[in-house]
Every structure is written in structure tokens, then in C-alpha cells.
Amino acid sequence: MKKYITDFTVVGRRVYGDAYFAMELEHPGELPEIEAGQFVEVEVKGSREVMLRRPISVHDVDREHNRLTLLVQVVGNGTRRLSQIGEGERVSLVYPLGKGFLHGIGFVPQRPLLVGGGAGVAPLLYLSRCLTAQGASPTLLLGGRTAGLIASRERFEAVEGAHVHYSTEDGSLGEKGLVTQHSVFGKDYDAILCCGPTPMMRAVAREAVRRGVPCEVSLENRMACGVGACLCCVTETREGHKCVCKEGPVFTPQTLGWDNE
Ligand SMILES: Cc1cc2nc3c(=O)[nH]c(=O)nc-3n(C[C@H](O)[C@H](O)[C@H](O)COP(=O)(O)OP(=O)(O)OC[C@H]3O[C@@H](n4cnc5c(N)ncnc54)[C@H](O)[C@@H]3O)c2cc1C
Ligand code: FES
Numbered sequence: 001m002k003k004y005i006t007d008f009t010v011v012g013r014r015v016y017g018d019a020y021f022a023m024e025l026e027h028p029g030e031l032p033e034i035e036a037g038q039f040v041e042v043e044v045k046g047s048r049e050v051m052l053r054r055p056i057s058v059h060d061v062d063r064e065h066n067r068l069t070l071l072v073q074v075v076g077n078g079t080r081r082l083s084q085i086g087e088g089e090r091v092s093l094v095y096p097l098g099k100g101f102l103h104g105i106g107f108v109p110q111r112p113l114l115v116g117g118g119a120g121v122a123p124l125l126y127l128s129r130c131l132t133a134q135g136a137s138p139t140l141l142l143g144g145r146t147a148g149l150i151a152s153r154e155r156f157e158a159v160e161g162a163h164v165h166y167s168t169e170d171g172s173l174g175e176k177g178l179v180t181q182h183s184v185f186g187k188d189y190d191a192i193l194c195c196g197p198t199p200m201m202r203a204v205a206r207e208a209v210r211r212g213v214p215c216e217v218s219l220e221n222r223m224a225c226g227v228g229a230c231l232c233c234v235t236e237t238r239e240g241h242k243c244v245c246k247e248g249p250v251f252t253p254q255t256l257g258w259d260n261e
Contacts, residue, residue, distance in 0.1 A: 003097065003227065004032060007090045011067065020073050020119075020151035021083050022059065025091060027066040034058055035100030036127035037195075037218055037250045040070070041226040042082060043092035050078040053094060055223045055245070057123040057195075060155065071152050073119040097226050098245055101127055101193050104252040105214040109191035110136045115179050115204050117143045117196025123218060124195060125155055132161035139189070140164045141182055143200070147173035180207060189213055195220075205253035217258075218250045 012024030041053035060069035074083050085091060101123075102108060112131060116124045121142050128138045138161075144150040146168055156164045166174025167182045175182050179196075180203050192208040194201050195218035208215035221233040221244040228246030235244050237255050242248065253259045 001035075001096060002032065003094060005092060005094050007092050008068075010085055010087050010089050010091060012069075013085075013087060015083075016151035017148040018074075019149060020071060022069055022071045022152060023082070023085065023091075024067055024069045025093070027068070029066065031061065031063060031066050031068065032096065034061055034068070034096045034126075036102075036130045037100030037123050038096040038098050039123075039226075039249065040068075040093040040095035041097060041223075042070070044078045044081050045092075047077055047081040050081060052078075052224050053226065054078045054082070055097070055220075055226055057218075058096070058126050059122045059152065060125050060129070071119070071122040071125075073151075094226060098249050099247065101216055101218070101250050104216045104250060104255065105191055107191075107214075108134050108136065109189070109193075109214070111189050112136060112138050112191040112193055113185070113187075113189040114138050114140045115143070115185075115192065115194040115196070115200075116140070117179060117200045118149065120194075120196030120200075120218070120220070121150065121152065121156075122195070124193075125152060125159070127193065128156070128159045128162045132159060136161075138162050139184055139187070141167065141179050141184055143167045143179040143182075143196070144173075145169045178203070180204060191215065194218070202258055205256075205258045209253050209259040215253055216250050217253065217256070219244050219248055221245075221249075 008025035044050040059071040201217040223233045228243045233244040
């Protein structure tokens with residue numbers, strides 16, 4: 001898939017509590033094809049500490065207005081600087097990067113469960129739009145420590161044909177507990193697609209493998225170049241070492257060797 005380096009214009013911003021913000025970016029012309037689960041490398045201007053672009057998933061795509069939205073958790077200098085960018089400013093993106101969801105399972109599920117935790121909920125919005133556009137009826141299960149840490153709920157709840165559920169560790173939203181303890185987690189699905197903290201993805205993948213349900217997880221390894229050149233994101237798999245930025249970030253538990261834990 002062809003990659004682009006383009007200056008986008010910030011046309012919208014929304015802050016979610018102390019930890020998250022969403023940035024809506026307008027492309028100067030028609031947006032190229034973008035797969036759900038692909039990511040962009042965002043340039044961080046105006047920071048002496050941050051040299052490298054930061055990888056961020058595509059949260060939403062609005063083809064009518066040539067816009068895409070990023071949902072970002074502020075965790076360090078790079079994301080803090082991004083949170084300070086105002087409307088009208090330009091942001092350089094390298095995109096679309098990586099291989100998105102559904103390559104590994106090889107079909108379009110009609111009754112999938114999409115499980116997200118923390119910043120890992122980000123790619124699941126565009127994924128749920130792509131799936132509903134193909135007739136699927138996804139169940140979304142979004143988890144966090146507390147209600148304030150599950151961002152972009154209004155966008156998830158607005159996806160027609162998707163069913164959204166929440167779990168929080170303190171019980172402040174949805175069912176109390178971990179995503180794997182939620183009552184919808186144990187239901188019958190034709191695929192489970194997941195992005196979030198590694199322990200969560202491992203627990204979800206373990207259960208999917210146990211039930212024989214096709215599954216994919218999206219890794220968030222530290223990255224630099226984002227295009228398979230520097231090897232800093234390499235992960236060990238059953239098929240040898242793979243660049244998460246180029247051959248992922250989405251993998252099956254079988255490829256990662258997570259199926260015999
Ligand atoms: C493919 C991919 C997609 C991503 N999508 C999103 C997204 O949609 N929204 C979002 O908020 N974040 C996303 N991330 C994570 C994001 O890239 C990092 O949080 C960001 O690069 C941190 O930059 P920083 O300069 O603010 O923090 P740094 O100063 O670089 O790091 C601050 C702290 O965050 C930790 N950290 C840094 N990078 C990661 C990472 N990749 N995973 C876990 N911990 C990390 C560091 O260990 C450190 O403790 C994604 C990462 C990848 C690889
Ligand atoms: S980030 Fe450079 S090879 Fe993946």
C-alpha cells in the first residue's frame with residue numbers, strides 16, 4: 001500500500017478528562033484508502049526532547065470531508081506537545097502504516113466482539129464503522145480502570161448497528177471488573193478483535209483460543225521509523241522475527257505463540 005507524507009490541518013479538538021484528547025485532521029485532497037487498524041506517524045514539532053514521530057492509530061475516518069481523527073492518551077513529552085496543538089495548525093503525518101485487522105483471520109466476521117482497553121479503544125471505532133458498512137453487527141466491549149478513562153464514548157455509541165458495553169474496575173461505568181469478566185464476553189461470536197494493554201490482550205486471546213474463535217490482537221510496541229527500516233519494533237513470532245510496524249501491528253495469537261499459554 002502506498003505511503004504518504006502530508007500536512008493535515010487541525011479542524012477540531014476535544015478533551016476527555018486529564019488523560020485523553022481527540023484531534024480531527026483535514027487532508028488537503030481526497031483521502032487514500034485506509035484500513036481499520038492501520039496507524040499514522042505524527043510529527044511532534046516544537047519539542048526539543050522529542051525527535052521521532054509518534055505512532056497513533058486511526059480512530060475515525062470521514063471520507064465526505066477528507067478528515068481523520070486521532071484519539072491520544074497523554075503519557076509523555078510527545079503526546080503532551082500534541083495535546084497543545086490548536087485548531088488551524090498543521091500536523092505532518094506519514095500514513096497509512098502497517099497491516100490492519102482481518103488479514104489474519106481472512107474473512108469479514110458478521111458477529112464479532114471488539115474488545116478495547118485504555119488507548120487501545122482507538123482503532124476500534126473505525127473498525128466498527130468498516131464492519132457495519134459490510135453488514136456486520138459488532139459488539140464493542142470497552143474497558144478501563146474508571147469511567148473517565150474510557151474516551152470517545154459518544155462516537156462509539158453513535159455507530160449504527162454496533163452494540164456498546166463497558167467494564168470498569170471501580171464499577172463507575174458498565175459492569176464492575178475486567179473485560180474478560182463482563183457478561184457479554186462469554187457469548188457466542190464469530191471473531192474476537194482486540195487492542196489494549198498486553199495482559200488484557202493475552203487474557204482475551206487465551207479465551208478466544210480456548211473457545212476456538214478466530215482472534216486478532218493489535219500490538220503497541222515502541223516504534224521509531226514506522227516503515228520496517230530501523231528494526232526497533234521487532235517481535236518474536238512463530239514465523240520468526242517480525243516488524244510490528246510493517247507486518248503488524250495486528251497479529252493472530254497463533255502467530256505470536258500466545259495460543260499455548
Ligand atoms: C501501532 C501503534 C498505535 C498506537 N496508537 C495509539 C493511539 O491511537 N492512541 C494513543 O494514545 N497511543 C497510541 N499508541 C501509543 C503511543 O504511540 C505512545 O503512547 C506515544 O508514542 C508516547 O509518546 P510520548 O512522547 O508521549 O511518551 P514517551 O516519553 O515516549 O513515553 C512515555 C511513557 O509511555 C510509554 N510508552 C511509550 N510508547 C508506548 C507504547 N507504544 N506503548 C506503551 N507504552 C508506551 C513509555 O514506556 C513511557 O513510560 C500507539 C502505539 C503504536 C505502536
Ligand atoms: S519502527 Fe522501525 S522497523 Fe518498525
